[in-house]
Amino acid sequence: MSAITDDQLARAFAALGNPNRLKIFRSVLAHQRRDIGPEEDAGCLIYDVINKLDIGAPTVSHHVKVLEKAGLIRVTRNGKFLSCLLNEEMRTKLTLFFNSAL
Amino acid sequence: MSAITDDQLARAFAALGNPNRLKIFRSVLAHQRRDIGPEEDAGCLIYDVINKLDIGAPTVSHHVKVLEKAGLIRVTRNGKFLSCLLNEEMRTKLTLFFNSAL
DNA sequence: GCTATGATTCGATAAGAATCGAACTATAAC
DNA sequence: GTTATAGTTCGATTCTTATCGAATCATAGC
Secondary structure, eight states, X not given: OOOOOHXXXXXXXXXXXXXXXXXXXXXXXXXXXHOOSTTSOOSEEHHHHHHHSSSOHHHHHHHHHXXXXXXXXXXXEETTEEEEEEOHHHHHHHHHHHHSOO | OOOOOHHHHHHHHXXXXXXXXXXXXXXXXXXXXHOXXXXXXXXXXXXXXXXXXXXXXHHHHHHHHHHHHTTSEEEEEEXXXXXXXXXXXXXXXXXXXXXXXX
């Protein structure tokens, strides 16, 4: 696993620093924990996020891109729908940042 | 250890999302790891931070307050000098956020 | 008390970010 | 191909943030 730069770290934290983006990220986290096999639904649906949060679709779309560019999530398309998966490598890096020498 | 709210989480991440604040926080982290006994110097000196970063004293002062209000560090005064210590409880909470169910 | 130095407060400015509505693109279903 | 729905792009607006310089406060040493 390659080392994370200060720039990447700051970008990831900035992404999580917005309350609505944090909620989106937590939805992805929570969904990730529910998923079991490859036949389960793959990830957290943007559609659900848009209907759950009190912000419009354009804003959600923007936030999802920010989280993706920060390397926190991966986005895939399933027909009309988008779903988000956690980027496990980044999660590990962030855990290590707080938890060890890095 | 009390649970962390979404608001507190977002505030902590937003604090770490600024590149200069991240550098300050990493200085505190690094210093924390060096410290051994109670007779060691207690924490990371703001004075050193101001001379190391390419931003003015007022800005550093502002950033330190943001980190403190976010619960990431604690600031103490030693005569003319301020020093920063890591808030270990917050560090634990942030580790858990990425690493477990929370 | 005076001076030097570390740090804060207070505007001001400039840059960036969050959000929206309207128009648009993409996919599915028929 | 038409229609309905999921999501994006674009501009505009509004709010927040980072930073600075100047003035001020706080402490130490003399």
